[in-house]
Amino acid sequence: xxxxxxxxxxxxxxxxxxxxxxxxxxxxxxxxxxxxxxxxxxxxxxxxxxxxxxxxxxxxxxxxxxxxxxxxxxxxxxxxxxxxxxxxxxxxxxxxxxxxxxxxxxxxxxxxxxxxxxxxxxxxxxxxxxxxxxxxxxxxxxxxxxxxxxxxxxxxxxxxxxxxxxxxxxxxxxxxxxx
Numbered sequence: 001x002x003x004x005x006x007x008x009x010x011x012x013x014x015x016x017x018x019x020x021x022x023x024x025x026x027x028x029x030x031x032x033x034x035x036x037x038x039x040x041x042x043x044x045x046x047x048x049x050x051x052x053x054x055x056x057x058x059x060x061x062x063x064x065x066x067x068x069x070x071x072x073x074x075x076x077x078x079x080x081x082x083x084x085x086x087x088x089x090x091x092x093x094x095x096x097x098x099x100x101x102x103x104x105x106x107x108x109x110x111x112x113x114x115x116x117x118x119x120x121x122x123x124x125x126x127x128x129x130x131x132x133x134x135x136x137x138x139x140x141x142x143x144x145x146x147x148x149x150x151x152x153x154x155x156x157x158x159x160x161x162x163x164x165x166x167x168x169x170x171x172x173x174x175x176x177x178x179x
Contacts, residue, residue, distance in 0.1 A: 045100065045121055046123050046126070046127070047119035047120070047121060047124060047127035048100065048101070049099075049101060049127070049130065050099065051099055052103070052115070052117055052130070052132075055096075055103060055115065056115070056134060056139070058076045058080045059076060059105075059113060059115075059134060060136060061080045062075065062076050062079050062080050063110075063111075063136055065079060065080075067110065068111075069107050069109075069134070070107070071107050072089065072092060072093025072094055072105070073093050073094065073095075073096055073105055074089055074093035075093075097120065100119060100120055100121040100123070100124070100127075101118065101119055101120065101127075102116075102117070102118045102119075102152075103115060103116065103118075104155070104157070105157075106157025106158065107157075108133075108157065108158055111135055111136060112133065112134070112135050113133075113134050114131065114133050114134070114157050114158060115131075115132045115134060116129070116130070116155055116157075117129065117130040117131075118146070118155075119146045124146050125146050126146075127146055128143050128146065129144050129145065129146055129147050129169070130142065130143055130144075131144075131159070131164065131169055141171070141172045142164055142169040142170060142172065143169065144164075144167055144168040144169035145168050147167060151167055155167070
């Protein structure tokens with residue numbers, strides 16, 4: 001009988017190695033997922049200015065179609081973008097929040113409009129604020145530090161150069177846009 005007991009003990013010892021191996025693999029998988037998820041969350045909280053290009057193209061395309069910039073984002077949505085589920089355009093269709101940037105649109109004339117891009121969210125202080133004056137074939141771009149709530153409440157659709165300077169906005173010398 002003793003020989004049979006010894007074989008059972010060895011079998012139990014072999015199963016322990018299998019369970020230990022599965023435990024280690026499970027631990028490594030959970031650790032890898034945790035690292036991936038935390039990096040993904042961190043990236044999703046970072047303000048990304050990339051959507052501004054699509055917004056400018058939409059505004060310019062609307063201007064080409066109608067010979068005037070739109071009064072609000074709602075008209076651009078209906079005429080150009082045509083999303084199946086459009087994002088909410090707040091404040092009468094003049095504001096939009098995308099990728100942790102708050103966009104404020106103002107129509108100045110049929111051939112000129114302005115667009116503020118202000119970072120929002122937990123990592124807003126790491127990004128820059130932008131102010132653009134958009135015309136059919138050119139644009140003026142100003143870049144500055146992230147604005148806090150008090151500063152952001154003072155912005156207008158058509159600020160003067162003095163107001164821009166007081167907010168720390170500096171004009172960027174970009175080459176003219178080509179089509």
